[in-house]
Amino acid sequence: MPKNNKAFGQVSLFVNKYRKILLVAALVVTLVLPFLVKSQYIIRIIVMIGVYAVLGLSLNLVTGYTGQVSLGHAAFFAIGAYASAILSTRYGMGFFGSAPIGALIAGFCGLLLGLPTLRLSGSYLSITTMGFCEVVRMIFLNWDSMTNGPMGIQKIPKPVFFGTTLTLGNKGLYYLMLAMVIVTTYCISAIVNSKTGRALKAIRDDELAAGMMGVPTTRMKVFAFTASAFFSGFAGAFYAHMINYIDPNSFTFDTSILILSIVILGGMGTLTGPFLGSALLVSFPEALRFMREYRFVVYGLILVIMMRYKPQGVLGGQKRTPYALPKGVVRPETAKAKE
Amino acid sequence: MLFQQIINGLTLGIIYALVAVGYSLVFGILRLTNFSHGSVYAFGAHISMVLIGYSFGMLPAIIVSVLITGLLGILINKVGLEPLRKKKSKGISSLITTIGISYIIQNLLMIIFGSETKFFPKLFDYGNVTLGSAIIGVRQFIIFGIALVLLGLLTYVVNGTKIGLAMRAIEQNSKASNLMGIKVNSVISFTFFLGSASAGIAGTLISGYYQMVYPTMGVMVGLKAFAAAVLGGIGVLHGSIVGGLVIGLSETLAATYLGGSYADAVAFIILIIVLLFRPSGLFGKQDITKV
Numbered sequence: 271m272p273k274n275n276k277a278f279g280q281v282s283l284f285v286n287k288y289r290k291i292l293l294v295a296a297l298v299v300t301l302v303l304p305f306l307v308k309s310q311y312i313i314r315i316i317v318m319i320g321v322y323a324v325l326g327l328s329l330n331l332v333t334g335y336t337g338q339v340s341l342g343h344a345a346f347f348a349i350g351a352y353a354s355a356i357l358s359t360r361y362g363m364g365f366f367g368s369a370p371i372g373a374l375i376a377g378f379c380g381l382l383l384g385l386p387t388l389r390l391s392g393s394y395l396s397i398t399t400m401g402f403c404e405v406v407r408m409i410f411l412n413w414d415s416m417t418n419g420p421m422g423i424q425k426i427p428k429p430v431f432f433g434t435t436l437t438l439g440n441k442g443l444y445y446l447m448l449a450m451v452i453v454t455t456y457c458i459s460a461i462v463n464s465k466t467g468r469a470l471k472a473i474r475d476d477e478l479a480a481g482m483m484g485v486p487t488t489r490m491k492v493f494a495f496t497a498s499a500f501f502s503g504f505a506g507a508f509y510a511h512m513i514n515y516i517d518p519n520s521f522t523f524d525t526s527i528l529i530l531s532i533v534i535l536g537g538m539g540t541l542t543g544p545f546l547g548s549a550l551l552v553s554f555p556e557a558l559r560f561m562r563e564y565r566f567v568v569y570g571l572i573l574v575i576m577m578r579y580k581p582q583g584v585l586g587g588q589k590r591t592p593y594a595l596p597k598g599v600v601r602p603e604t605a606k607a608k609e
Numbered sequence: 610m611l612f613q614q615i616i617n618g619l620t621l622g623i624i625y626a627l628v629a630v631g632y633s634l635v636f637g638i639l640r641l642t643n644f645s646h647g648s649v650y651a652f653g654a655h656i657s658m659v660l661i662g663y664s665f666g667m668l669p670a671i672i673v674s675v676l677i678t679g680l681l682g683i684l685i686n687k688v689g690l691e692p693l694r695k696k697k698s699k700g701i702s703s704l705i706t707t708i709g710i711s712y713i714i715q716n717l718l719m720i721i722f723g724s725e726t727k728f729f730p731k732l733f734d735y736g737n738v739t740l741g742s743a744i745i746g747v748r749q750f751i752i753f754g755i756a757l758v759l760l761g762l763l764t765y766v767v768n769g770t771k772i773g774l775a776m777r778a779i780e781q782n783s784k785a786s787n788l789m790g791i792k793v794n795s796v797i798s799f800t801f802f803l804g805s806a807s808a809g810i811a812g813t814l815i816s817g818y819y820q821m822v823y824p825t826m827g828v829m830v831g832l833k834a835f836a837a838a839v840l841g842g843i844g845v846l847h848g849s850i851v852g853g854l855v856i857g858l859s860e861t862l863a864a865t866y867l868g869g870s871y872a873d874a875v876a877f878i879i880l881i882i883v884l885l886f887r888p889s890g891l892f893g894k895q896d897i898t899k900v
Binding site for chain 2: 339386387389394396397398400401402404405408409411412523527530531534563564566567569570571572573574576577578581
């Protein structure tokens with residue numbers, strides 16, 4: 271184990287040293303990737319990885335940074351997807367109008383659910399969110415006049431960008447996904463590195479102490495939850511317009527668990543973790559297709575083994591960079607060294 | 610009509626109660642939501658189906674299958690959860706582990722038995738009784754009776770025996786009970802055995818009632834039984850029983866008067882409403898945060 275950690279440490283040192291170059295390289299690779307990969311099937315999987323990375327990032331804000339376990343994030347995913355799909359199929363709105371509204375509606379639902387439930391703690395919060403997810407699914411299943419019930423909504427139009435329909439074939443959806451991922455990552459990292467982010471981490475580490483230090487814990491938790499619901503809703507809207515068809519069974523408890531597993535497997539409380547988790551867990555069932563029915567057994571085994579040997583996630587708990595202090599504040603030991 | 614629905618609801622509710630008790634026992638001791646419980650329930654039903662197929666008698670078959678299901682619970686604890694406790698992992702690691710285990714069990718069931726719905730022989734088929742306008746199967750009474758006796762037995766084990774005392778001691782403070790000479794790990798294993806065995810019985814009874822078995826049968830029942838356990842106050846046995854009955858009743862009544870598709874949501878709506886006003890459930894003890 272220590273050897274392993276050392277290797278990880280070296281990797282993270284390397285990453286920190288060449289951070290800018292690596293970032294540029296990653297950007298270039300992601301930009302030209304669709305031209306290198308010919309198979310539309312692979313592109314589709316990559317786009318799905320992007321969607322789940324956004325879901326993972328948004329849940330990470332709640333679970334990884336604030337320490338509240340939500341077992342119902344599929345609900346916000348579904349609300350965003352349904353709201354955007356209904357707006358575009360019934361009211362003829364384009365993706366760029368309906369998706370933000372869908373995300374806002376999801377965020378609003380997050381606020382409504384968060385206000386009363388975030389006063390609960392620990393397991394009770396998980397249970398309420400889980401129940402909420404089931405209730406939302408039942409509403410979509412039964413509200414026939416609006417959601418078309420178990421038949422689902424079909425023929426959701428693809429996003430149109432200045433007259434061009436974005437599809438997987440012309441790589442438009444890939445770049446749209448990329449834009450969504452970048453904006454989400456930017457927003458989440460801005461939240462996490464702000465004063466609010468510090469308050470959230472304080473709540474995660476010790477809620478009581480954070481409250482004593484004057485952090486408005488409930489308000490902060492509700493904020494994190496709402497923001498998280500908003501981004502999940504956006505991912506849902508994108509998903510609906512990409513797949514063109516949604517039904518209540520796309521958003522079950524299993525989906526919530528998949529999102530949570532992505533966060534945990536990748537590493538809770540890291541920005542890169544959800545990407546890795548999503549890449550692993552979304553591509554796994556696809557890569558294991560040859561094992562057919564055994565793949566979900568393997569999926570379960572991976573979760574069990576990960577929790578046993580590396581519960582902090584693949585990228586979790588390896589942070590070597592010192593904590594960033596606000597400007598003008600100097601660490602005591604560096605101040606001494608200067609003298 | 611109403612009377613008949615109430616009887617149907619109570620029958621379903623007592624089954625939920627049997628499953629909910631398993632959640633409650635494990636949660637009480639480990640503060641862990643055991644998400645593999647639903648798949649254990651499905652496992653119990655499948656094993657019963659196989660053993661009853663061998664026709665060496667209905668009752669021995671059920672008893673053996675319940676014992677096997679109980680052993681599965683011990684296995685889950687020993688292989689999946691005990692190493693995590695030894696490492697003093699965070700609670701969420703155990704939670705994810707149980708989710709992983711439920712995936713494994715459920716999909717193995719699917720591979721071995723196929724994912725289609727299979728026929729389960731009718732249990733206790735002694736005809737119907739007519740009470741007023743309601744026609745009630747005798748097996749409903751028998752199921753209710755068996756479940757009630759078992760729940761009583763479980764309550765006695767927890768409240769009246771030495772090992773029950775050990776369970777309650779661990780619930781309060783596992784370190785101190787260890788120092789007092791209680792073998793914490795064996796008691797936890799025993800708890801898993803009790804919970805899984807009762808889930809196995811519940812699975813067998815409900816399969817005999819509906820006469821069907823399928824690998825994903827535990828998912829919805831697991832979630833609802835969990836809702837029932839929380840509703841009554843998780844960790845409190847009689848709370849789980851009341852919770853189970855309330856959920857079973859409301860679900861049946863909702864199916865009759867609101868339409869079948871709402872039945873599944875009712876459990877969770879009740880749960881959310883109760884949690885908002887009484888976060889620790891109907892009979893739960895208020896948790897005090899210690900500094």
